Amino acid sequence: MDRYSRQTVLKEVGEEGQKRIGQGHVVIIGLGGLGSVTADALVRCGVGNVTLIDRDFVEMSNLQRQTVYSEDDIGKPKAEVMFKRLKKVNSDVKLKTLVTDINRNNIEDTINEADIVMDCTDNMKARYIINDACVKHGIPWIYTAILGTYGMTMNVTPGEGPCLRCLLPKKPKAGSLETCATAGVLFSIPRVMANIAATEAVKILLKAEIRREMLTVDLWKNEYELTFVSRNSDCPCCGKHDFTYLDEEEDLVVELCGRNSVQVSPGEEIILDLGAIADRYPRSRLMGDSMLKIPLEEHELNLFKDGRLIVKGTDDINKAKALYSEYVGR
Ligand SMILES: [Zn+2]
Secondary structure (H helix, E strand, C coil): CHHHHHHHCCCCCHHHHHHHHHHCEEEEECCCHHHHHHHHHHHHCCCCEEEEECCCECCHHHCCCCCCCCHHHCCCEHHHHHHHHHHHHCCCCEEEEECCCCCCCCHHHHHCCCCEEEECCCCHHHHHHHHHHHHHHCCCEEEEEEEECEEEEEEECCCCCCCHHHHCCCCCCCCCCCCHHHHCECCCHHHHHHHHHHHHHHHHHCCCCCCCCEEEEECCCCEEEEECCCCCCCCCCCCCCCCHHHHCCCCCEEEECCCCEEEEECCCCCCCCHHHHHHHCCCCEEECCCEEEEECCCCEEEEECCCCEEEECCCCHHHHHHHHHHHCCC
16 A cells, blocks of 8 residues: 555545545546546556547647657557556556547447546547436546637536536537647646546545536636536436437548548538638648648648548548547537
């Protein structure tokens, strides 16, 4: 128990609390700026079972803020890099890794045995799926999002407090929100938000009092704001138990098209404001009214007004989906 001596001496944890942390199972969805820090924190503090999920690979543009990855890791699956690293940090923790895209078909099996689910994703679609699945199965989850210089986080405890759809009943349309790829991310904000969320997760395992409000932090402006979100008895999810996002056929349609390119279609009717996206991404080039070219280091993105994205320079379907979330948002 020497490993946890600084923690068991805390009156908030103690020997009994440490045992409880050791019996906990946390599922972390997404291992980018938020997820990598969350995983590192929870493994170090002794959460007994941690499931690490990410569909993507480490890229050069991640290293500015995703502190656990290094140049040697570029091109490797994030979940596998994390597994190797965290095994060395704390070999007592049972780690499970999944290199996969979380969707309505696999979410329920994935979170089945979790005590808490950490949303460390970069897209609203995944969050609505997580919300429906967690409310359906009565599993607490923590919503955390970052953009630019700010972040927000909210604890969702089904049956007690509000859920994501009490706050936002419907998922915002694809292409309507800024994303980290277009708005940027301050190097420090993911670490701060991830550690706040990880602390709330440990408090949930300890059955301690948790924050009941949504917290918004802007590190540049030094603003910290608590917003009370009330539970809506008419909420389609936690009120009426209508788990739309686990049922509906709104998934992205992904197909290989030609050599070394993948097309991702939104699976719903949308019209993108390409001009607005072009303004957010200075390296992009409008090709007439209906197409926007975005050159990246290893890929070229061709984004169409009807929401389709053709990713050139890959045959990897998960990579293409990840780029869709990153650049179009969904
Ligand atoms: Zn609700």
